[in-house]
Amino acid sequence: MKVFNTSQIRQCDQYTVENDEISSIELMEKAALACFEWIKSQFSANYTYYVFCGKGNNGGDGLAIARLLLEENYKVETFVIQSSSNFSTDAQINFDKYPDSVSFLENDDFEIQQENKKIVIIDALFGTGLNKPLEGNTQKIIQKLNHIKGKKISIDIPSGLFSDSLPSEDQTIFKADVTLSFQFYKRAFLHVESAQYAGKIFILDIGLNSKFIQDEETNNYIISSKSVSDNFKPRDPFSHKGNYGKVALIGGSYGKIGSISLSTRAALKIGAGIVFTIAPNCGYSILQTLAPEAMFISGGDEKLITEIKISTEKTTIGIGPGLGKEKLTKVALEELLKSIQTPAVLDADALNIISENKSMLNLIPKNSIITPHPVEFARLFGDSKDSLEQCELAREMAKKYNIIIVLKGHRTAVLTPEGKCYYNITGNAGMAKGGSGDILTGMITGLLAQGYSPQIAAQLGVYIHGKAGDYAAKKYSQEAMTAQDIIHRLPEVFLNIKK
């Protein structure tokens, strides 16, 4: 699913109005109707709706939503911000059509009856037309709204937020529980500094022109469930274990055998044919017990990995979880990287070793996948001022080193050597626990071994990992789920992909 910037969304609107039999006011009505239907499906008529509108098209959406609510006898109070600018053409039409009176706000002296607990505040003050951070009265109004208790819904984008850039810390922005946005994810919804204002995001289809959407180019995408099922390869009934690849997961050190055992179990459970684990000898009994399907190869020492004895020709390597950074381990990693000809997966301490020996970056086989969290990324490639800048730096580094970078976080981004960015929107805060990343390494390595291209293995891996995490949270709660539960919920993910 493509992510467009504000100017592309505007062009898409315009193209739709010019090429489809729909006028801009009809498009606004469609957008408002989609919001109204969503609101109706979630809230009863017992709520009082306070609709705050600007004079642009976002305000026009708000006025149309307020009218639709009134027509179905919902209790509605509508406010319009008084300003020197005129209504946009379509907002003026919706203002004229509004069947009740509206209150014009010159400052923040509006009243909302708080003792009535069933309150919905609809923010239709500013949309994608915002041209500078809010100040003066609008700023005060939003600050006041942010202190009022009630359900808060932003239309298209929280007022005060820009679609394509991140806010400064002191910027005033409406804090929504839910954002109902039209047709496309906005980039601001995909970065933590801005996404926190949007709450839960629902993308409403308003039927914008599909040819435009197909033809318009972008470098930013969402990994959609459709792209996952389109790329998914069901197992051939006549296949044997040799068809599903040979994986070697390398990692663990004394006290951290758990991490490589999680990776091992994840690789098995994601469908890999044959799995080896290379770990220190202290991991032998643990691994043979926790993952009896996998074969153990000694890493050369009781507590550390000092040698990696595996033919890399037909084996897909995943290295890093719990590995440690001892000198002998570094040497073993260096030797391994020199011997690999095919893409591998590098995580955690494998990346930390490389960040302390930057020339090793050039040893990473091309099209390999590295899976840093933001701090590991910064160790490798330097600091960034925010997550958007870090994402752009990752795009450059993926191109420079010809690798795929899986930049982990609330919205993990997969950056490719062609400069594309694929955001993952599955997953939840229950996964913010030690071990979740080790599982992702095992999953991506297991998918790569099964013949998925590195880019698809990375995209499927992060999507499936997050989706399994969502099933785990549903069953056990975000608090009580542990990383292992992500592995346990993989069956639900596969059964649903196949549907």
Ligand SMILES: NC(=O)C1=CN([C@@H]2O[C@H](COP(=O)(O)OP(=O)(O)OC[C@H]3O[C@@H](n4cnc5c(N)ncnc54)[C@H](O)[C@@H]3O)[C@@H](O)[C@H]2O)[C@@H](O)CC1
């Ligand atoms: N395809 C779509 O996405 C559709 C979008 N529509 C709506 O149209 C919106 C965009 O409409 P507009 O371009 O009219 O923009 P807005 O409604 O965001 O606001 C523009 C107005 O706000 C004023 N303004 C901008 N920045 C300000 C600031 N910092 N302080 C005070 N005033 C400021 C401008 O002077 C202008 O009057 C979208 O967000 C969406 O809600 C819908 O109506 C229909 C379809």
Ligand SMILES: Nc1ncnc2c1ncn2[C@@H]1O[C@H](COP(=O)(O)OP(=O)(O)O)[C@@H](O)[C@H]1O
């Ligand atoms: N709040 C969150 N929402 C969605 N996914 C999350 C969240 N927090 C963590 N995750 C996911 O959990 C994993 C954590 O990986 P990592 O930071 O390497 O942890 P570790 O290796 O210590 O388990 C990543 O895949 C990340 O995307």
Ligand SMILES: [K+]
């Ligand atoms: K808004």
